[in-house]
Amino acid sequence: MSKSVGQSKLRVDAYDKVTGRAEYTDDLCAPDALIARIVHSTIAHGMVTGVDTAQAESVPGVVKVLTCFDVPDRPFPTAGHPWSTDPHHQDVADRLLLNRHVRYYGDDVAVVIAENEVAATQAARLVKVTYEEYPFVLDAQEAMGFDGPPIHEERPDNILAHTQIRRGDYETARQEPGLIRVEGWYDTPTVQHCHIENHICYASMEKGRITVVSSTQIPHIIRRVCGQALGIPWGKVRIVKPYIGGGFGNKQDALYEPLCAWLTTQVGGRTVKIDCAREETFVNNRVRHAIRTHIISYVRPDGTLAARKFECFSNQGAYASHGHSIAAKGMGAFPQLYPCDNIEADAYTVYTNRPVAGAMRGYGIPQAMWAGECHLDDIARKLGRDPVEYRRQIVMPQGYTDAFSKNCNYYDTFNQVMDKGMAAIGYEEKRKAYANQTGPIRRGIGMALFWYNTAVWPISLESSSCRMVLNQDGSVQVQTGETEIGQGCDTAYAQMAADAIGIPFEDVHIVSTQDTDVTPFGTGAYASRQTYIGGFSIQQTGQMLKDRILTYAVELTRQTRANLDLVDGQIVRTSDGQVLMSLGELATEALYSLSHSQHLTAESTYQIKNNAYSFGCTFAEVEVDIPLCKVKLLNIVNVHDCGRLINPALAEAQVHGGMSMGIGYGLSEQLLFDPKTGRALNNNLLDYKLSTFMDHPHLQALFVENPEPTSPYGTKALGEPPACSPAPAIRSAILNATGVAVNQTPMTPHVLFRAFREAGLFQEGETAHV
C-alpha cells in the first residue's frame, strides 16, 4: 500500500521559504558576534616568512589577529567522506587551519577578529605578510614533475594519486588489421558551485564544548573534522545545520568550520562568525576539478570497439580535499558505459597552485561524459553513423553487471530514454532537415548519454539512521542525518515515512535542522544518495514504529497483533477492515495510561551494501550564428531513469536545475586565472558567467520509471545526473550544425571564434548576410 510516495506533494518547507521565515545561518547568528576576516595570500606559491600584525591590531574594534604561526601544527583532511577506520583509506590530511606554506593565490594566512565588519575588513587589509616566493604551476600535466619546489613535500612529483584499470590486452588488440583509430583530447574547466548563499558559519563555546552553526551539507562529518583539526574529542564539538541556500557539493567539505571552531577558543568562547564573501566562495571554498582526458579508440568498420585507451589528468588544486575520488569515479564510467574487451585506463590527480577542487554535482561524471560522449560522436562521425543509432549498438546492454560494484543494468534503459528524448525533440526530422546547411546561421541537433552511480558503496560506507517519535496526537517527528539542502529530501522523506508507518503525509513532521547532539548519525547530503539511502532506514524505522504501535494496540483492542494494521492513521482490524481507533487516541492513551505508559519511538540504522545505476540522456537543439560565434540553445530535453519517482514535481524541478548547471558547463562557465600571478580573474557573479533567466530555453525533463529492485521505494539517483550530459549534447548539436568538433568546454564565443576560423567558416559567412 503506497499513498504518499509517487504523488507530487508540496514541499514541506515551501511555506517557510516563500514567507522568509526559513532561517539560514546568518539569520540565526547573534548580532553581537565577532566578525572574522581572513587574510589571503597574494602569491600563488611560497613560504610565509613573516606577518606584521601591528597596524592591524591598532584598528579600533580589533580583538585579535591570529596568523599561520599561531595555529596548531596538526594537519587535517577536509573531504566530506565517511571516515575510514582503515588508515590506508583515510582522506589525505594536508592542510592546517592557516598555512605558512601557501599553495594557491588566496591561501589562508591570517585572521582578524573584530567587533564589527568594517574594523575587521580594514584591519585585514593592514596585515603585512612577507613571503619567500616559489615558482607556481596551474596546469595538471605541467605540474607532474614540475621543476620547482613540490606543492606538498610528501608528493615530490605533485601527483596526489594515480590509479588504473586494465582489461584484456590493449596493446595486442589494437594490432588487429583493419581497425579505425579515433583519438581526441578533451578539456573541461574549473567551475564553481555558485549556490546563492555563500558559505557561512559561526562558532561559540558552552560548558567547555564548541558549537558551530554552519551552512553545510554534512554536519556529522564536520564534527569529526573539527575534532581532528583542533585535536579535541569529537564529542566536544556540536554542529548545527539549519536551512542552507544550496550546496551542490561545495558544502560537502569542511570549509571554514574548523577554523571558526578554533577561533572561538582563542577569544574565550565568544561567538565568532566567518561569512564568506562571494569572491571567497569562488576561490577559498572548493571548485570542480578541471580534467583533461585523452581517449584513443580502435574501432572495427562495423562499429564494434576493439581496444580503447583512456588517460585523464585531474587538476586537484592546492589541497587534497576529495582528491582522487573524482577522477577515479570518472574513469570508472569509461569501461562500463561502452563495454570493450581491451582497455587501458589511467587516472592521475595532480596538485597544482589553483584553488582546491572538491565535490561538485556529478563528482567527476560531467568531465567523464564530456570526454567520453564527445569521443563517441567523433567515432560516429568517422564511421558515418548517426550518433543515436551508433550508441544503440555499443552502449552497455541490458543485463550488464559490473564486476566490482555488482551494479546491474536491469532494464533496456538506454534505448528507452533515447526513444523518449528523440520523440520529444523531433530528432529524426530535425537531423534530416539540418543536413547540408550553408549560410551564416545554422541549426543542429545532438545528444549525449550519461552513466551514473547512485551512492558510494562499495568504495565507502553507506548507512543511514532514522529516528521517529510518536506525538500524543498520532503525528510523528522524523529525523535523519541526511540533510535538506534545497533538493527536497525532507519532502521525499515525509512521503516515505508516511507510507512506512501508515499515517497521512500531513502527520509527518520532518525535523529539518540537523544538530549532532540530537540528530541520529548520518553522513549527510552527497553523491545522489539521499532518497535511495534514506529510504532504507526510513522504511525500516517506520516498520519498527508501526510494529510497536500495533503491539500496544493489542492491549487496547484485544485483537491479535496479526489482525491489526495501521492505515492512514487509523488502527484497523484487517479481517474486516473495521477501524478500531485512531492513532491519536492510541498515542494519547500510550503516553498517559496509568496502567502502561509508554513513549512510542523507533530508531535504527540500516547499512546498505548495494548500489544502483542511474542512466539517462540529453537531447539539444542549437542555432549557431557563425559570424558572431554564438550558440543559441533552442531546445533541450533530459530523460532520466531514476527508478520510481517519489515526488514527480520535485523530481522534475531538480532536473531543471541540473540541466541549467549543465548548460552553463557547456556554454559559459569557467573560472579564469592570471597566468602571471595565479590569481583568479573572474571570481564574482558578474564576470563568472552563470546562466541568467535570459540564457535558457524552456527546459524539458522526462522520465522512464524502471523501479530499482534494490531500493525499498524503487528509487535511485537523480540529484547529480541531470548535470552530466547537457554539455556534450550541446557540443553534439554544434557539430551537427557546423561540422566543427569543439574539444574544450565551455564552448564560449572565444573558443568558437578560433574553431570556426580554423575551419574556414568565416569567408563563407561574410558574403551571406544575416
Place this chain on the structure above:
Amino acid sequence: MSIQYKHIQCTINGRPVDKMVDVRASLTDLLRNDFRLHSVKKGCEVGECGACNVIIDGRCYNSCIYLAVWADGKNIRTLESLLGPNGELSDIQQAFVDEAAVQCGFCTPGFIMTAVEILESGKEYTDDQLRKALSGHLCRCTGYENILRAVKKAMYRRLGKPMPEA
C-alpha cells in the same frame, strides 16, 4: 573616529519608521539588522544576484547597493509584507509553492518581490518579457523554469485570463 548617523523617516512594510541610521549602512544592513527582516538575503553584496531585492516606491532595487540613508521618505516593502493577517499566502507566494518554484529558497524572496512589481503593473507579459523582467536574479537550483511558471500562473490569474498552453 566617531560614527556618523542620520535621522530618517520612512515606511517599512506599511509601518512608519523613525530611525537613526549609520551612514555606512546599506539598506540590507538596515532591514536585516535593525528590523530583522530576514527575507532580505545577502548573496553577493554587489548587486549581481538579486537576493536582497526589495521594492522602494514601487520599483525593485538591490538593497545591498542602496545606502540606508537614502530610504528617508521612501516606502519600502519586503517579502514579509505579503502575508495576510492570518498567515495567508499571497497569490504569488502560493504560486511559488504550487509550481515547485522553491528549492533551497535563498533566492526566493528576491524573486517574489520582482514578481510583485510585475503583477502590480497589471500588464500581460510574454515569456521573453517575463524572463527579462526577472533577469536581475540568479538561481542555481531551478534553472528558472518553475519560477517562470509560477509568475505566469499568478499573472494570468490576476488578469482573469486562462494561462496559454506552453
Place this chain on the structure above:
Amino acid sequence: MYDIKALYEAHSVEEAVRLRVEHPEAQIIAGGSDVLVQIREGKRAGAELISIYLMDELRGISLDEAENIRIGSLTCFTSITNDPIIQKYINVLGEAVDQVGGPQIRNIGTIGGNTCNGVTSADSASTLFAWDAVIELTGPEGVRRIPIQQFYLRAGKVDIRPGEIQTAILIPKASYENCYGHYIKYAMRNAMDIATLGCSVNVRLSPDKRTVERARIAYGVAGPVPLRASTAEAVAQGQAPSLALADRFAKAVLEDIHPRDSWRAAKDFREHIAVETARRAFLESVRLAGGELA
C-alpha cells in the same frame, strides 16, 4: 556596512557644488552601483562621499527651447527607456541602456554615473558618442558644455574639474533629427553582463532614402575609452545603402578601432566582432530609416 569615512548629502546643484569645493577629496556618489562596489572592493575604502542621489532636480528628460534633448544626469536607465521623448527621437539610447545589467541595476544606475565612470564598456556611452552628445557640467564658475568625446580623457578619467558635477547630457537637435540608429551589445550573457564590445550605428538618409547623408558609428571596448570610427563613417557618407556598402563600412572600422588583448577577450576576436556588429547595426539602421538596399 561600507567603509565610508563621511557622507555629505546634497539636495541641490548649488549645495553639491559647495560640497565639492569644501571636500575636494570626496567622491561623488550618484546611484552608487559602481562607487559602493568599489568601496567594498577596497579601491575606495575609507572614502568621503558626496551623495547627489536625492537631487531630484537632476532627474528627467525634456526638450529645451532649441529642441535639444536634455537628460538630467541622475535619470536612471529605466526612466530613459520608458521616456516618450527618447522613444520618439533617439530610441536606440533607450534600447542601449535597457541592456545594462538587470532591472534592479537599471533602476538605480544613472546615465551620469555611467558616463562619469569613464569606462569604455558603459552601455550608454557608445550611443552617446555616436549621437554627438554634449556633457553639461556645473561648477563654481557656472555651466560648462563640452562634446562627449572631449569629456573622456583616458580610461577611467573624465573631465570633471574641481567643484564641478555633471548636471545633464544633451543631444542636439541637429544630431537626432531624421536620424535612426541601432545598438548591438555583444556580451557573454543576455542579462547581467558587461559588454565585450558595444557597437552603436545611426544613419540619416536623404529624403528619397537612396543616399546615406550621414552615418555615425561608435564603439565601447574597442579602445580604452569609447570611440568613433570616422573612416567607416566617411566610407558610407553620400553612398547608396547596399549590402556591399555595409561590408565596406564594416571592414573600414578596423582603421579606427584599437581593442586590446585582455582576459575578457582577445584583440583579434574583438576586431572580428566589431566588423560583424558594424555591418549588422548599419543594415538595421538603414532599415529603421526606411531605406531599401540597392
